[in-house]
Amino acid sequence: MRLDRSAIEAAVRTAYTDHRNDSGGKNAGYIPYLASVNPDLFGVCAMTADGALFEAGDTGFEFALESISKVFSMAWAMEKVGLETFQEKVGADPTGEPFNSVISVALHGDTPVSPLVNAGAMSTVSLIPGDTAEDKWEAILQVQSAFAGRKISLSDEVNDSEQSTNFHNRAIAWLLYSGGTMYSDPMEACDVYTRQCSTLVTARDLAAMGASIANRGINPLTGDRVVSAANIPAMLAEMTMEGMYTASGDWAYRVGLPGKSGVGGGILAIMPGKLAIAGFAPPLDEVGNSVKAQRAVAQVAAALGLSIYKASEYSD
Numbered sequence: 001m002r003l004d005r006s007a008i009e010a011a012v013r014t015a016y017t018d019h020r021n022d023s024g025g026k027n028a029g030y031i032p033y034l035a036s037v038n039p040d041l042f043g044v045c046a047m048t049a050d051g052a053l054f055e056a057g058d059t060g061f062e063f064a065l066e067s068i069s070k071v072f073s074m075a076w077a078m079e080k081v082g083l084e085t086f087q088e089k090v091g092a093d094p095t096g097e098p099f100n101s102v103i104s105v106a107l108h109g110d111t112p113v114s115p116l117v118n119a120g121a122m123s124t125v126s127l128i129p130g131d132t133a134e135d136k137w138e139a140i141l142q143v144q145s146a147f148a149g150r151k152i153s154l155s156d157e158v159n160d161s162e163q164s165t166n167f168h169n170r171a172i173a174w175l176l177y178s179g180g181t182m183y184s185d186p187m188e189a190c191d192v193y194t195r196q197c198s199t200l201v202t203a204r205d206l207a208a209m210g211a212s213i214a215n216r217g218i219n220p221l222t223g224d225r226v227v228s229a230a231n232i233p234a235m236l237a238e239m240t241m242e243g244m245y246t247a248s249g250d251w252a253y254r255v256g257l258p259g260k261s262g263v264g265g266g267i268l269a270i271m272p273g274k275l276a277i278a279g280f281a282p283p284l285d286e287v288g289n290s291v292k293a294q295r296a297v298a299q300v301a302a303a304l305g306l307s308i309y310k311a312s313e314y315s316d
């Protein structure tokens with residue numbers, strides 16, 4: 001399968017114009033900062049595995065990375081503790097429950113089940129080596145920056161907004177601690193997890209982060225290896241199972257690309273070896289996925305005939 005550059009450019013542009021005026025959804029309301037972001041912002045990007053960027057709309061606007069950060073912390077934790085240990089300590093199955101579900105944790109003996117829900121992401125953070133919270137945080141910030149190919153920073157405004165309202169996540173962190181699946185101080189893990197959600201990225205950054213995954217762990221913009229190629233399949237598998245929360249199965253049927261969304265309005269989808277598609281629009285559906293970004297990313301994938309489940313149709 002060869003991806004024609006003019007076809008990618010047209011697909012991105014058309015997805016943007018087709019969905020620019022779509023309505024529906026609501027900004028995340030439980031984090032005050034996110035509720036205040038302009039709901040009309042909308043951007044669509046694609047970046048090929050060799051670093052060519054295609055973009056339309058508000059692709060330079062910085063928004064909160066939120067849950068998409070879970071993918072990159074997962075990458076780093078696997079790198080540090082090894083894939084098998086990571087899978088054994090955090091889990092690798094879909095939960096079938098909302099991303100912040102206490103029920104899922106309770107049903108599974110106070111264990112997280114997946115690294116891409118809040119519970120698993122906090123457990124993941126607790127596995128990241130570092131003597132202090134600052135050490136872990138620095139490592140995570142560096143990993144996000146390496147995937148993006150530029151220095152990613154914390155937004156104090158987003159972080160303050162989240163830290164002063166993250167009581168639900170704190171409760172989950174203590175449940176995991178009682179279940180033996182929190183491998184550091186639970187409040188420290190919750191604090192660092194909250195910070196990793198509060199960094200700012202653009203849709204362009206998101207596309208570059210995804211292109212680094214599509215390019216088997218090498219950032220195409222910097223040429224740096226950001227994760228072992230051997231850990232990429234687990235990341236993609238996890239994104240397929242849990243990346244779009246309780247809509248992951250529907251997304252797999254309809255779109256066929258490993259994806260990850262965040263309540264900041266970002267969505268990332270990966271065609272392994274080929275390209276990443278990124279979208280951003282703040283209003284979310286009930287599940288927590290951006291309404292417009294979902295449609296736009298799905299449309300780009302369909303226009304280019306991309307799906308990991310169609311591999312038998314590709315001639316090269």
Ligand SMILES: NC(=O)CC[C@H](N)C(=O)O
Pocket residue numbers: 066067068099100118162169194197261262263264288
């Ligand atoms: N799904 C998300 O993007 C959730 C991230 C958010 N920081 C939370 O912990 O609830």
